[in-house]
Amino acid sequence: MSADPDPKEDARTVSDISTRSEQRRARDRDARPTAPVPSAAQAAPGRAGHTIALEKLSAYYGETRAVRDVDLTYAANQVTAMIGPSGCGKSTLVRCINRMHEEIPGARAEGKVTLDDVDIYDSSIDVTMVRRVIGMVFQKPNPFPTMSIFDNVAAGLRLSGVRGVDLRERVEWALRAAGLWDEVKDRLGAPGISLSGGQQQRLCIARTIAVEPEVVLMDEPASALDPIATLKIEDLVHELKERFTIVIVTHNMQQAARVAATTAFMLNGELIEHGPTDKIFSNPNDSRTEDYITGKFG
Numbered sequence: 602m603s604a605d606p607d608p609k610e611d612a613r614t615v616s617d618i619s620t621r622s623e624q625r626r627a628r629d630r631d632a633r634p635t636a637p638v639p640s641a642a643q644a645a646p647g648r649a650g651h652t653i654a655l656e657k658l659s660a661y662y663g664e665t666r667a668v669r670d671v672d673l674t675y676a677a678n679q680v681t682a683m684i685g686p687s688g689c690g691k692s693t694l695v696r697c698i699n700r701m702h703e704e705i706p707g708a709r710a711e712g713k714v715t716l717d718d719v720d721i722y723d724s725s726i727d728v729t730m731v732r733r734v735i736g737m738v739f740q741k742p743n744p745f746p747t748m749s750i751f752d753n754v755a756a757g758l759r760l761s762g763v764r765g766v767d768l769r770e771r772v773e774w775a776l777r778a779a780g781l782w783d784e785v786k787d788r789l790g791a792p793g794i795s796l797s798g799g800q801q802q803r804l805c806i807a808r809t810i811a812v813e814p815e816v817v818l819m820d821e822p823a824s825a826l827d828p829i830a831t832l833k834i835e836d837l838v839h840e841l842k843e844r845f846t847i848v849i850v851t852h853n854m855q856q857a858a859r860v861a862a863t864t865a866f867m868l869n870g871e872l873i874e875h876g877p878t879d880k881i882f883s884n885p886n887d888s889r890t891e892d893y894i895t896g897k898f899g
Contacts, residue, residue, distance in 0.1 A: 650677030650846040651717050651815040653698060653735075658712035660693050660702055667693045669870040670712070675816075680838055680847045682861035682878065684854065686899035690870040691850050695818050698848065699735035700728050716815065733761050736814035740821040742801035744793030744808075751789040753804055757812045771811055778844075779807035780837050799830025806837065810845070817841065819849040823856065835860050854894060858882055866890045 653675040660668035668690040675681045683691040696702040697710045700721065714721050721731045744753045754772045772789075776782040781803045785796070793804055802822055809817060819838070823831040838847060838860045851857050857864050858878055865875040866885075874887050885891050893899045 650679075650844075652677045653816055653846065653848070654713075654715045655694075655698075656713040656715075658694065658697060658710065658714060660690070660697050660710045661708060662705065663707040667870050668697070668710075671867075671872045673865060673872055673875055675846055675848055676863070677846050678842055678844075679862040680842050680849060680860050681875075682857035682864045683848065683850045683867065684852070684857055684864055684893070685867035686893065687852075689867040691865075691867045692820050694867070695820055695848055695850055696737075698816070698818055699732050699737055701732070701737065729761070733757075733812050734814050735816045735818065736809035736812065737818040737820065738802070738806050738809050738822050741825055742798060742805050744796070744801050744804050746792070746794050748793055749790045750785050750793050750796070750804060753793040754807045754811050757808050761812055772807075775807040775811035776804075778810055778841065779803045780833060780840075781807060797830070799826050799833060802826060802830070802834060803837065806834075806841075810841070814845065816846045816848070819847065821850050821852065824852065831856070854882070866893060868893070 655671050655673045658668060658671045658673075659666060671694060683695060685691050693702060698714055700710075702708050702710055710722070716734065720726070721735070745756060748756060751769075751772055754775050755768050758768060758771060773782060773786075776785065781800060784800060785791075785804075793801065796804060806817075806822070823834045826834065835856060838849065841847060849857075849860065861878045863876060864878045864881040866873045866881065866887075866889075868889055873889055874881065874885060876886070881890060882894060885894065
């Protein structure tokens with residue numbers, strides 16, 4: 602989406618996004634405890650997160666404009682909830698952040714998305730690298746049906762070409778960080794699809810964070826789960842924010858209030874307002890936000 606990029610600047614930004622991530626991953630691995638770790642917070646020790654900024658972001662399906670000139674910043678090491686009625690563009694916007702939107706035939710995005718100072722839509726940026734650095738968890742659990750629990754978590758590492766890593770150590774770390782290790786450690790060879798729905802979603806979260814992204818996007822990750830499994834996902838989100846910048850799309854107002862530091866409300870493809878979650882829910886600036894939150898529409 603950038604016009605007439607400078608070749609030297611392109612090379613620098615590609616090097617930056619790759620090298621900084623690898624250096625950070627190496628430091629984090631060196632700092633990890635080798636003793637058994639009982640909680641996700643300890644399994645995923647805190648680190649400086651990364652800011653995502655959207656500038657005049659628009660998204661299209663053919664000629665239909667689904668997202669309209671959105672300016673929005675996701676703060677590092679915070680959870681930001683995206684709320685709004687069905688079809689408002691929130692899931693489309695989130696998919697633009699890791700360039701999944703462009704995989705749909707006829708779909709495109711315009712504007713700018715930066716991870717810190719790196720434009721992820723720059724012509725020199727490797728899309729595969731973008732999706733490694735900005736991971737995504739989808740609405741329905743989607744473990745690979747022919748793979749074991751272990752191989753589901755290791756799949757991302759193998760597909761992204763990670764070398765020199767003890768796969769068993771990394772898989773255990775990711776399962777601990779996803780709060781699933783104690784439930785599956787004695788049956789890692791069992792099929793991933795043998796787990797319950799809530800366990801499958803945590804398995805998918807483990808698969809996402811195993812490659813150690815900088816940002817985790819969650820598109821309604823608990824919408825298909827029962828209340829107990831939903832609370833486990835929410836507890837996990839609270840712990841993972843110590844390590845990752847998290848964006849979560851949700852239709853559940855109570856969930857947004859429980860997990861998010863800030864909330865953004867979208868309507869008809871536009872960002873209506875974004876602010877601290879307690880203010881959005883108690884004293885929003887825009888009457889449309891209040892009408893949605895109080896159930897007058899949506």
